[in-house]
Amino acid sequence: MISLNVVLFQTCLASWNWLPVAMVGIIGLTVDSPARAGEPTAPNAANANVPKGKQTTLGLYVTAKEAYEKWKAEPDKVKIIDVRTPEEFLFVGFPTMAWKVPVATQSYEWDPAKREFPMKPLPDFVARVQQIAKPDDVLMVMCRSGGRGALAVNLLAKAGFKNAYNVVDGMEGDTVDDPESVFRGQRMKNGWKNSGCPWTYKLTPERLVLPKTKAD
Amino acid sequence: MTTTTQNVPKENETSLGLYVSPQEAYEMWEADPDNVNILDIRTPEEYIIVGHPLMARNIPFIFPKFKRPADSAAQAARKPGAPPVGFTMQPNPNFVAEVKKVLRPNDTILVLCGSGGRAAMAVNALAKAGFTKVYNIVNGFLGEMVNDRESPNFGQNLDNGWDDVGLPWGRCLNPDLMWDNSKQ
Numbered sequence: 001m002i003s004l005n006v007v008l009f010q011t012c013l014a015s016w017n018w019l020p021v022a023m024v025g026i027i028g029l030t031v032d033s034p035a036r037a038g039e040p041t042a043p044n045a046a047n048a049n050v051p052k053g054k055q056t057t058l059g060l061y062v063t064a065k066e067a068y069e070k071w072k073a074e075p076d077k078v079k080i081i082d083v084r085t086p087e088e089f090l091f092v093g094f095p096t097m098a099w100k101v102p103v104a105t106q107s108y109e110w111d112p113a114k115r116e117f118p119m120k121p122l123p124d125f126v127a128r129v130q131q132i133a134k135p136d137d138v139l140m141v142m143c144r145s146g147g148r149g150a151l152a153v154n155l156l157a158k159a160g161f162k163n164a165y166n167v168v169d170g171m172e173g174d175t176v177d178d179p180e181s182v183f184r185g186q187r188m189k190n191g192w193k194n195s196g197c198p199w200t201y202k203l204t205p206e207r208l209v210l211p212k213t214k215a216d
Numbered sequence: 217m218t219t220t221t222q223n224v225p226k227e228n229e230t231s232l233g234l235y236v237s238p239q240e241a242y243e244m245w246e247a248d249p250d251n252v253n254i255l256d257i258r259t260p261e262e263y264i265i266v267g268h269p270l271m272a273r274n275i276p277f278i279f280p281k282f283k284r285p286a287d288s289a290a291q292a293a294r295k296p297g298a299p300p301v302g303f304t305m306q307p308n309p310n311f312v313a314e315v316k317k318v319l320r321p322n323d324t325i326l327v328l329c330g331s332g333g334r335a336a337m338a339v340n341a342l343a344k345a346g347f348t349k350v351y352n353i354v355n356g357f358l359g360e361m362v363n364d365r366e367s368p369n370f371g372q373n374l375d376n377g378w379d380d381v382g383l384p385w386g387r388c389l390n391p392d393l394m395w396d397n398s399k400q
Contacts, residue, residue, distance in 0.1 A: 086282040087261030091330070106261050108397040116389065117264060144265070210282055 050168055054146035056153040060165040064192035067140035067167045071097060078138045081129065083152045084171065085119075086203075086210065088144065092171060093201045095192055098142070101128050101209045103152040125152065126159045128209045135160045142167040145174055145191065167192075171199075224354045228332035230339040234351040238378040241326045241353045245271060253319055256328045257311075257338040258357070260395050267385050268357065269378055272328060273393045275314050277338040278305045311338065312345045314395075321346045331356040331377065353378070357385075 050061050062070065071078045075097070082094050083103035094100060104119040111118050133139060139161060143149040146168040153164045173191025193199055224235050236244065245252045249271070256268050257277035268274065281304050308314070319325060325347065329335035332354045339350045359377025379385050 085261060087259055087280065088265055090280055091259070091262045091266055106264065108260055108395065110389075110391045110394060110396045110398070112391065115391075117260070117394075208282070 050166075051146075054150045054166060054168050056150050056164070056166050057157045058153060058162070058164055060153075060163070061168050062140060062165045063190065063195070064142070064167050064169050064171070064173075064197055065195040067142065067165065068095070068192070068195070068197040070138070071140065074138075078140060079133055080140045080142060081133070081152075082142050082171070083125070083148055084143050086208070088171070089208070090201065090203050092144075093193065093199045094171065095142070096198045096200050099132055099207045099209065101125065101132070102211070103143075103148055103155070119148070121151075122211050124211050126155050128211065129156060129161075130159070132207075132209060133161075136162060139164040140167055141165065142192065143170045144172050145170040169195075224352070225332065225360070228336050228352055228354045230336050230343065230350075230352050232339060232343045232348070232350055234339075234349070235354050236326060236351045238328075238353055238355060238357075238376070238381055238383055241328070241351070242269070242378075242383045244324070244326065248324075251324060253323055253325045254328060254353075255315070255319075255325050255338075256357070257335055258329050262330065262357075263395075264387065264389065266357070267379065267387045269328065269383065269385050270388060270390075271393075273318065274395045275311065275318075276308050276395055277311050277329070277334055277341070278307050280304070281306050312341055315342060315347075316345070319347075322348060324349045324351075326351045326353050328353045328378065329356045330358050331360060 054061075067080060071080055080095050080098040082089070082098040082100050084092075084094075084100075085102050085104070085106055086100070087106065088094075089100050102122060103125045104121045107118050107120050109117065129139075139156065141149045141153050141156070141164055143152070146166060149166045149168075149170060153166045156164045169190040169192075171192045173194050174189045176189055228235070241254065245254055254269055254272040256263055256272040256274045258266075258268075258274070259276050259279055260274060262268075263272075263274040315325075325342065327335040327339050327342075327350060329338070332352060333356075335352045335356060339352050342350045355376045355378075357378045359375045359380055
């Protein structure tokens with residue numbers, strides 16, 4: 001059972017006090033989600049610099065900016081895979097060259113214990129990635145700020161993908177947690193959008209790989 | 217400058233002709249928080265993920281529906297300018313009923329969306345149902361599209377919205393203000 005309790009949307013100021021905040025040296029990331037206990041992590045040195053909730057079994061990580069540079073250098077070999085919800089593609093925007101393959105959907109039922117609207121995993125995620133990529137392709141897996149991306153990479157790794165990187169700062173990046181900052185709680189630190197990488201709101205069906213619904 | 221019909225974009229106009237800028241909306245609410253209601257009619261995803269004015273109640277007016285893209289022949293056959301096959305907006309059939317559960321027809325309601333277009337439609341729907349003091353918050357949460365081709369933000373909604381004129385907003389969720397479809 002996949003757990004999506006990474007509390008992807010827990011950015012309430014009220015919760016800052018109890019959320020474990022891990023400072024990360026190299027890329028200057030902070031995590032605002034509780035770490036998941038019992039998740040397997042690879043014995044990879046790279047893991048040491050990545051917050052628990054963003055670690056993957058493959059141990060391959062890039063920043064959004066690095067992912068963009070890698071794609072630019074080899075656009076035929078490198079695929080950017082955005083695993084967020086269609087609503088995020090439409091309302092937040094997405095990298096112009098990304099394949100859009102959602103790994104989970106937003107639920108509309110409040111979970112009073114976790115104080116969030118949990119995300120629901122989509123069971124056919126791996127099958128949809130397999131429609132567009134081969135196991136030895138280089139995949140840059142991206143979500144909002146690295147939590148769902150880690151989950152997606154682990155699913156792909158289990159299915160035999162070897163070169164799946166987690167884009168640790170994702171589309172929107174981490175939230176500013178400096179209590180002095182007027183931007184506290186906002187996502188202005190890093191991520192694809194804040195790094196000047198090209199993106200758009202213009203949703204076209206090309207490269208949008210959605211799960212089958214009853215209506216199909 | 218007070219916001220009037222003369223200076224609102226055409227797609228923000230409503231049958232009631234009541235308009236406020238995000239700044240004016242905030243001031244109205246601040247002056248009388250018990251009687252001024254800010255109603256965010258965007259999708260729950262926008263409210264949760266993009267963020268919202270902290271005092272705003274969320275009742276979605278329309279939902280985008282995404283279907284698996286049709287085959288490339290069907291995409292190629294679509295009329296120029298038509299939306300991509302498989303992507304539609306669908307109204308929330310219970311919108312007015314859901315508003316009526318929490319607000320009365322003579323309440324002051326300030327309606328917010330992304331940039332004032334959907335809110336105009338929602339205001340008209342509420343006006344038709346007998347609500348009389350329903351304002352459209354022009355420019356909405358994100359603001360107008362940046363039209364300057366030289367700007368790195370060309371084509372993005374960034375000007376004069378709630379989130380870029382310095383008004384308080386966040387992503388903190390208050391279950392009393394949230395749209396929870398298990399309770400509808």
